[in-house]
Structure formats: structure tokens, C-alpha cells
Amino acid sequence: MKHQWQERGRPARLERRYEFDSYQALRDFLDQAAELSEREGLYPDMGFGRDYVNMTIHSDESSGVLEPLQHRLAEALDRLITEQID
Amino acid sequence: MKHQWQERGRPARLERRYEFDSYQALRDFLDQAAELSEREGLYPDMGFGRDYVNMTIHSDESSGVLEPLQHRLAEALDRLITEQID
Numbered sequence: 001m002k003h004q005w006q007e008r009g010r011p012a013r014l015e016r017r018y019e020f021d022s023y024q025a026l027r028d029f030l031d032q033a034a035e036l037s038e039r040e041g042l043y044p045d046m047g048f049g050r051d052y053v054n055m056t057i058h059s060d061e062s063s064g065v066l067e068p069l070q071h072r073l074a075e076a077l078d079r080l081i082t083e084q085i086d
Numbered sequence: 087m088k089h090q091w092q093e094r095g096r097p098a099r100l101e102r103r104y105e106f107d108s109y110q111a112l113r114d115f116l117d118q119a120a121e122l123s124e125r126e127g128l129y130p131d132m133g134f135g136r137d138y139v140n141m142t143i144h145s146d147e148s149s150g151v152l153e154p155l156q157h158r159l160a161e162a163l164d165r166l167i168t169e170q171i172d
Contacts, residue, residue, distance in 0.1 A: 023120070023123075023124060023129070027117075027120050030116070031113075031117075034109070034113050037109075037136075038109060043109070043135055043136035044135075045133065045134070045135045046133070046134055046135075047131065047132070047133035047134075048131070048132055048133075049129055049130075049131045049132075050129035
């Protein structure tokens with residue numbers, strides 16, 4: 001997993017690509033990411049194909065900047081991957 | 087559901103947007119779409135957020151054109167939605 005989160009602007013957002021060896025592992029990750037989204041009330045844009053997921057966490061529309069909430073979600077998503085690999 | 091499949095070129099692909107009233111309905115659709123992908127061995131690009139899924143079905147890389155296989159997948163995806171609504 002060589003990819004990391006990138007912070008981008010206009011609009012402020014966090015982006016990261018995840019890659020997977022199997023479609024099943026990818027689907028498990030997406031399921032858990034969706035559950036996490038619902039719990040946190042934050043819905044990143046997720047784009048995926050056979051072996052990758054591109055994640056974009058947007059800033060809150062009202063503030064326009066990335067808050068700790070968004071960074072915590074990014075970290076929680078990374079933990080899903082670590083737990084899957086372990 | 088006012089959106090329909092659009093056929094686009096360079097590279098040849100089918101695109102459609104689906105919209106959902108609930109995140110649960112969206113997740114159910116994605117699950118079924120992923121199962122369909124595995125059965126057909128065709129992996130569209132799917133991008134989604136809280137209430138939408140953008141689907142892109144690419145043409146086979148070797149032929150570069152959309153074959154009946156891709157159109158059948160598009161129809162099968164639409165049927166998932168119809169079944170969900172019924």
C-alpha cells in the first residue's frame with residue numbers, strides 16, 4: 001500500500017487510492033467504509049473498479065475547510081485496511 | 087429515475103447515473119451490482135456518494151467497441167433498480 005492521503009484545495013478535500021488483490025477484499029472494504037460513513041454522517045465520494053477504490057473526503061460545505069472530523073474519518077478508513085491485511 | 091444510459095466514445099463506453107432515496111437502498115444496489123459484475127466477469131467503474139451511483143461500463147480492451155455483453159450488463163443493472171422499486 002504505497003498510496004497515502006493527499007490534501008487538495010478548491011474545494012478542500014482529502015484524496016487517497018486503495019488497491020486490492022481481490023474483488024472480495026475490495027467489497028469487504030467498501031462495506032465497512034459505508035458502515036463507517038453512516039456512523040459518522042460523512043459520505044465520501046468513492047470510485048471503484050475491479051482492484052481499486054479512490055476515496056475523496058470533502059470538507060464540510062458550510063466551513064469550506066477540512067476539520068478534525070474529516071481527518072479522523074481518513075484515519076479510520078486506513079485502519080479498516082490494516083485490520084483486513086492483519 | 088429520469089436518467090438513461092448514454093453511449094460515449096474515445097474510449098467507447100456506456101454511462102448512467104442512478105439516484106437513491108436512502109443510503110441503504112444505494113448499498114443494496116451496489117452489492118447486487120458487484121455480484122453481477124463477478125458473475126459476468128465485467129467490472130464497470132462505479133462512483134458513488136450519499137445518494138447517487140455513476141456507472142461506466144467500458145468496452146472490451148481488445149475490441150475497443152461495445153459488444154452485446156456490455157449492453158446486457160447495462161440492462162441487468164437497470165433490472166436491479168426496477169426490482170428494488172417494485
